[in-house]
Amino acid sequence: MSEVNDIPIDVLRHSAAHLLAHAVLDLYPETRTGIGPAVETGFYYDFLRQTPFTPDDLEKIEKRMKEIARENTPIERLVLTKDEAVRMFEEKKQDLKVELIREKGDATVTVYRQGPFADFCLGPHVASTGLLQNVKLLSVSGAYWKGDERGPQMQRIYGAVFATKKELEDHFRMLEEARKRDHRRLGAELDLFSTSDDLGGGLILWHPKGARVRAVIEDHWRERHWAGGYDILFTPHIGRATLWQTSGHLGFYKDSMYSPMDIDDQPYYLKPMNCPFHIQIYKSRMRSYRDLPLRWAELGTVYRYERSGTLHGLLRVRGFTQDDAHIICTPGQIESEILRVLDFSVSILADFGFIDNKIELSVRDPKNLGKYCGTDDLWCRAEASLVKALETRGYPYERMEGEAVFYGPKIDIKIKDALGRHWQCTTIQFDFNMSERFGMTYVGEDGQEHRPYMVHRALLGSLERFFGVLVEHYNGSFPLWLAPVQAVVLPIAERHEEYARALDRRLGENGLRSSVDLSREKVGKKIREAEIQKIPLILVVGDKEVERGTAALRVHGQGDKGEVDLARFIEQAKEFHRQKSLIVNF
């Protein structure tokens, strides 16, 4: 048993994918196999087959997988010449494998074989199928051969595998936990937001409590931006087609834009991005190098067409508010500006409790340099500034070659939620396209016109997505400073209501968001309600408290804290609120 624990999880997963394909071919020999890698949460295998797999089929397949695992079939590694391998899979009528071998195979290729099943694969794999006992299939979905939508639609089966039964069970408990803290579920339970079929998909309705949190986030955002050297802008939601023509959006972004509306015989488009508007402001007058850098931020609401199947709660919507900013600077300023925006981003994410971030640097595809706009010099300088900023701070990052957008390199920060899942929020990207197309210039020391660098940046990303991630990260239990309702006062009996109301008022006068529960329920019920609503501070008042001018404090997640002096409690609560503390300790 000790040896199974020593196997790297990716090897286990990849071997489980082979086990899956083995079982599928046993049961449905006409199936053609695609690829079957290990992924972050388990493994999958793609199959090409006339009839799609049903949930019943999955059960049968899983059963067969377990049988093969019990048979403990040895897994052997074969080294074949490319021709031998091609012949082998031609005999098996696995033309997709043949295609892969022809594309990817060197002079010799490796094939892993277990019983009748063989797969073209680099490996490594476990020694025998007996090590794959703790396996479970999760779901089946569509996928395209080589990810190409025009290619054949395949059936992808997902599964999970672990070294021990306990780990498998823990994994499913974790999935259940994730389901419980799904922002869509919590959004309804905590009355934060909703969507409506009558309204249309991907459009968010912010309820009073959700809007409250959003307003707190926005206020904090504005405060930090003004303090951080940014100016804040407002721009409209629509603009003339000519603007989008100039920006190039009608060329390269039209598929994501909604149909134009007609205003005085002129076509206008709903904005999918804010940049052209900021550029109009830039171009409203001459700019000198003395004016730069400009840091212009806006909470800009944009509308983008997203295909129906991609919509997902708050994380993928059709109308959203970006916390957008454009930094316009001279070439000499880019290094310091990039470092500054990186520090600023990391610092604001930390304000919200996100400190464990994953950073990706997306650069050009060296094999396809033609598809990018902007000169080589621009790119090199921009890339160097991004790398330098990351290295100056010593942040580990992943270099993603070919992941850059056509108009410039970028840094993405993916924040990690409490369950270890990553969500892309921050993006810092150079834009060589807009500055060129709009002919942005500034007058340099030499009196000549120069092209400024423009950096596009979304920090929280979109307020919708960020809020969704925040809800999941905190499991709905917002820290005091963000909580829609920070304190609730619970009178025990009717005779305590006046005192409770007065206390509620006093909290409000002290800048705390408070409410009072005047329902004719027992205090146990009121506490339960307040706990379910995840209200950080609960103040119970009865005869004793009225008499002494106190309250009994209960802190969400911490339980009963006993009687507190009101003046002292309010001062402490105000301080936690003012400090934007992520934890409170009375």
Added chain:
RNA sequence: GCCAGCGUAGCUCAGCAGGUAGAGCGGCUGAUUUGUAAUCAGCGGGUCAGGGGUUCGAAUCCCUUCGCUGGCUCCA
């Protein structure tokens, strides 16, 4: 958009070899005046997502539209 699954009261779900709809919670009303996670009782509430078909009869079977979910592709 594509593949698969799903759509029954505000929410969570039961009902399905086809005979005309049920529970819990929430809501409302009343009683209870309550001390740290659910007081009791009563009452409302559903063209079973919409449309079409098969049938004497459809929540249940078939077709279709819409929506949602899990993925694919894309992305803040």
